[in-house]
Amino acid sequence: MNEGCGVVAVASRNRAAESIYLALMALQHRGQEAAGIAVFDGEIKNYRGLGLIGEAFKDFDIEKINGQVGIGHVYYSIKISTPENAQPTLLHTSAGDIAIAHNGIITNAEDLKKELMEEGHNFFYGSEEEAIAYLLADSLKERSVEKAVKYAMKKIEGSYSFTLMLNDRVFGLRDPLGIKPLCLGKIENGYIIASESVAIDVLGGEFIRDVEPGELIEITPDGYKSYKLIEEKHKAHCFFEYVYFARADSFIDGIEVYKARERLGRVLAEEHPVEADYVVPIPDSGRAHAYGFSKASGIPVAEGLMKNRYIARTFILPTQKIRERLVQLKLNPVKSIVEGKKIVIVDDSIVRGTTMKKIVGLLRHHGAKEVHVRIASPPIIAPCYFGIDMTTRDQLIASGRSIEDIRKKIGADSLGYISIEGLVKALGIDKNDLCLGCVTGEYPVKIKGERYRFQESLEKWRKE
Ligand code: SF4
Incomplete structure (x- = not known):
């Protein structure tokens, strides 16, 4: 059994790439097929490679990658074959550069892609992350970042912990059910968002708290700002994070x-x-x-x-x-x-x-x-x-x-x-929050042909 990915975001007065590199090493158990780092240095620059982190970055001099904000990703996918398929995914859109690193699966990705293609978008990678970037770019024409993200969240279904860059701004976003983990920490001269708290530990940082389900957090070198975009009555934390996926020395949702x-x-x-x-x-x-x-x-x-x-x-x-x-x-x-x-x-x-x-x-x-x-x-x-x-x-x-x-x-x-x-x-977690x-064969997100459980408020919110 393999996990599908780990994500990181850093905003710092130091060079972000070094911190992201170390944090990704601490998250290596979440994905070994590819790794990538995107940083803002006048524009977003994306560095990706196949294999474990040491292998993926062997052709890049991390010490020379400038930029104080950035995101990173370790990838698990049997499909990955070229560094271009690795994440972060970077797109130059009408709203500027958008880079996305994703842990999870968008279950309605095919419908979304179809819709976006009908609206005139051409897909270069054909990936879920590309669809999210287009959704955001379209929405950003008329909305603030938090409203654009909320709009995108209404359209997408599935599990997602994202780290995102919109030009020089960097964010973390957790899906309304909190299926995948994501947490926030303070590091020397800045802040970090990562899939697991071990990524904060490895930088000598301080764990602040978990990102809440449905919460968007923007980090800067000086602080962080939270936008609670949706509150679902019940969560759906993946129990396997505790049983197997996460590192034993991590804390997830307070445990x-x-x-x-x-x-x-x-x-x-x-x-x-x-x-x-x-x-x-x-x-x-x-x-x-x-x-x-x-x-x-x-x-x-x-x-x-x-x-x-x-x-x-x-x-x-x-x-x-x-x-x-x-x-x-x-x-x-x-x-x-x-x-x-x-x-x-x-x-x-x-x-x-x-x-x-x-x-x-x-x-x-x-x-x-x-x-x-x-x-x-x-x-x-x-x-x-x-x-x-x-x-x-x-x-x-x-x-x-x-x-x-x-x-x-x-x-x-x-x-x-x-x-x-x-x-x-x-686990000491309410059954309805797992x-x-x-x-059980009963899922917290609607899946064709499968039984659906009780996420009524989520349904209502999507229709509002
Ligand atoms: S608990 Fe849910 S998210 Fe976790 S492995 Fe099972 S089906 Fe997937």
């Missing part, structure tokens, strides 16, 4: 991700107790959950699986035979911990089930007496339409299968998933 994961592990142990010699985390994603499971169950944690840190996620494996060995390349059991023992492995989720099946097989091959699997998210039964790479039901092992069927498929002695109630209790689309 430390590590603590949330530890609590998930505790609840999992209460809901699915088991007798075992060791709790073995799947590194690194299951570690905090495993510590929570261990504390609640009294079963000691042992690092029974070693991770090869040098197999990068973007590493292209040259042959099918080598690709089939990927799990063994990444993880290898520690014989003294595993042999003859009853093991509980704890992980964040099971998507397709192929990796988990291989891990269970590996542990058995290395002599484990019993292998029990505990999962800190409920079964994923439906796709995500909001920017997470799990797109069709037939890819999901839990779609249309019982827990017993899944257990047999992965070859475990027992299998336990946290319940939806357990998840909600562990997106649970992929585990």
Whole structure:
């Protein structure tokens, strides 16, 4: 499972590019396929490349990129093939230069593009971000920035945390349901907006607060200004940010991700107790959950699986035979911990089930007496339409299968998933303020052919 992107905006009396570069490095887990930085230096200049940040910027001298305001982006997309597809997206419009970095998916993008083309816009990239830029540019002819953004928000549906530049002004915007995270911080000589608080930490900055759902914030080197553009009764924070996507050392909507994961592990142990010699985390994603499971169950944690840190996620494996060995390349059991023992492995989720099946097989091959699997998210039964790479039901092992069927498929002695109630209790967030689309099949945004939940005030606001 992969996340779809991280965004940053900086306004500073120092050169912004250096701060953005560092912040993007802290957000690298949110996207490894491409990265980009746009800065204002008389006009908006855009620097983009493919790969991890070091690779993407290898041809640019960051120290020589001038400009005190800018935005940045790390990209996850299987579609990306050239640096021109990377973000930020920069367009020269009738309203001036507009640069956009986006985390999320606009679910009505095709309809929007069609409408904009009928109005005479030519698309260079064909992207959602281009559509947003045209919407903004058209609206800015008659409106102030905040009114133009509000107008665009009424037209777009889906999940979005944007960082935006309108010429030399820089903003952050979070969708009315707060599906994706976004936060605000103070850094030396300026301010920052970023997907996660670790991006502020890495600059020695101070976390101020989360950007609220439906809020637009403009930052300058001297301060920030907030525009609360829409207030929805209920939010829809993606629960997977806590379970897996975000870094454990980030705070999202007032909750430390590590603590949330530890609590998930505790609840999992209460809901699915088991007798075992060791709790073995799947590194690194299951570690905090495993510590929570261990504390609640009294079963000691042992690092029974070693991770090869040098197999990068973007590493292209040259042959099918080598690709089939990927799990063994990444993880290898520690014989003294595993042999003859009853093991509980704890992980964040099971998507397709192929990796988990291989891990269970590996542990058995290395002599484990019993292998029990505990999962800190409920079964994923439906796709995500909001920017997470799990797109069709037939890819999901839990779609249309019982827990017993899944257990047999992965070859475990027992299998336990946290319940939806357990998840909600562990996160300490009202159930109605979480997106649970992929585990309930009921979505907070209208999706053709899917069940829609209760976002009535959002509907009303769009029609006003
Ligand atoms: S559908 Fe699932 S992964 Fe997608 S935003 Fe909602 S909770 Fe997150």
